[in-house]
Amino acid sequence: MAGKNAKPIEILLVEDNPGDVRLTQEALRDAKVRNRMKTVPDGVEAMAFLRQTGRYAGLPRPDMILLDLNLPRKSGLEVLREVKADKDLRSIPVVVLTTSQAEEDIVNSYDLHANAYIAKPVELDQFLSVVKAIEGFWLEIVRLPSNGGA
DSSP states (O other): OOOTOOOOOEEEEEEEOOHHHHHHHHHTTSSSSSEEEEEEEHHHHHHHTTTTOOGGGTTTOOOEEOOOOSSSSSHHHHHHHHHOOTTTTTTSSSEEEEOOHHHHHHHHHHHOOOOOOOOOSHHHHHHHHHOOOOOOOEEEEEEOOOTTTO
């Protein structure tokens, strides 16, 4: 578990729904583990952020990606495919956090090496509980690779 003086965990949230962005920020705000979350609204911006190009040059590489599948411009599955095919990015854990409960999306996400697939609950309290559970497992229990990759 990270100590109080540990470097904050960098999280990239790829989400186009402003309401879900706010809820995720709220759930992580009170996290036991220090974290900094950056948000991008679509798959094209996600890849620019991850490759640190354009306005994202010089920003820290995320320790973890929370990825919606239903995104404009480039789908979450396309982002996942690109991340896991890139030797410099593939070690970043990707948690799919989406409204889709379609078996095809679940299978495709795991085929593309998603680290976890979580369907977003509709109810506010359940959504906050899910984000806190992600925080508890991925940021407190799991040991993430150090920034910079494998």
